[in-house]
Amino acid sequence: MPSDMLTSAIAMYDSTAYKTTFYSFLKDHLVVVLVLGFSIIILILLLLQKARRAEASAKVALKSAEDASLAKTQFLHNVSHDIRTPMNAILGYSELMKNELKDNDLPRVFEHLNKLQKAGNILLSIINNVLDMARIESGHMELDENYANIEDIRQRLIEMFEDEAKKKNIHVRYTFNVEHKHVMADVTKVEEIFVNILSNALKYTPSNGSVEVDVDELSCDEPGYMIVRTSIMDTGIGMSQEYLEKIFESFSRERMTSSKISGTGLGMAIVKKYVDLLGGTIDVKSVLGKGSTFIVTLKYKMADEKYYLDKQEENCEVDNAIFNGKHILLAEDNDLNAEIAQTILESAGLFVDRVKNGIECVNKVIENPVGTYDVILMDIQMPKMDGYKATCEIRNLQDKAKACIPIVAITANAFEEDKKKAIDAGMDGHIAKPINIEDLFVVLTDILNKHKS
DSSP states (O other), rough: OOHHHHHHHHHHHHHOOOOOOHHHHHHHHHHHHHHHHHHHHHHHHHHHHHHHHHHHHHHHHHHHHHHHHHHHHHHHHHHHHHHHHHHHHHHHHHHHHHHHHHHHHHHHHHHHHHEEEEEHHHHHHHHHHHHHHHHHHTTTTOOEEEEEEEHHHHHHHHHHHHHHHHTTTOEEEEEEEEEEEEEEEHHHHHHHHHHHHHHHHHHOOTTOEEEEEEEEEEOOSSTTTTEEEEEEEEOOOOOOOOHHHTTTTOOOOTTTTTTTOOOSOHHHHHHHHHHHHTHHHHHHHETTTEEEEEEEEEEEEEOHHHHHHHHHHHHHOGGGGTTTTTTTEOOOHHHHHHHHHHHHHHHTOEEEEEEESHHHHHHHHHHOOTTTTTTEEOOOOOOOSOOHHHHHHHOOOSOHHHOOEEEEEEEEEHHHHHHHHHHHHTEEEEEEOOOHHHHHHHHHHHHHHHHOO
């Protein structure tokens, strides 16, 4: 296009184009603008109202979930307490009867009692598995890391399964290649992992079979930490590839064994949850009819020398001589539990005075001279005044000599948070029911030694 033609076209466009302002546009299209504006405002209000309703519904749902979780937690505590109380009677009386029959020529009765105890311990193990699984899923399971010696854990596992392996004529071989044995770990959960795996290995391995356990330390990139790989191999019945895909699911069991061997099908699910909680890994290989291999790797923080030497000095051996002439105040409302505890304590040379609730316990301490009682064994769930409140009352006594008397919780409230709650309430120790006699005497020995010094 020639330049003069372009100039003429531009001039014509400038002289005829319609120019408008925002104000004139609104004036000319006022109705449309108002309708559009009101529509947008109404839409925004509707969206805000919908958002508020959704937020209210979410709050209601969250509150319902929290209430359900709280109710579930309370239910777990109640179930644990209610089940452990009769289990304490079953296992406690059978242990007392075994001790009385030990030197008598009644082999069949002794054998029956052994079977009764074995059945009771299996039932207790099943109960613990069910409760642990429910607690893990509800998010109430926490780590409780303390000093541990990896070799001590290995030795306890060997002793735990030694008799069972001998009875089935199963050869068990252990190899232990760990340089840094002193670590910080949640010992209870670590032991629970390997108790479940080893228990299954022995359970599903026929007579004359073998179980091999290899414990090896691996290098770790993170300073101050180490990795332990534990391989457990058995020559048992093995598992199908189909079952291997769901071995860690709750209540899953191999169909071919489900009716022959007792259990809940929760053991491996708990193992997987614990391994994940500890930040480890677990791998499983199995061939049907030939055996299985479990490989567990866990990372530990290494404990420095000063720490574990101090801990070793704190360890104590049970010395029955220290019990002679000592007086125990037993606060226990259940007559069967009280009878079992009294018999156990008196057999060790201790004098026992029993009360049935927290109020009676506090009154006994107030009414009697300082030094009358060396230790108080305190149940938690008691009428009139529970064990926590009774402990608080004693700790707040004006007579400081009475206020510092050692108090040990001996209760069916056996969860880790129950132990912490007992310590926070001012107690010096915690023993779960069913009572393990050896654990009871270890705790008493430790407390009496510390009180004497």
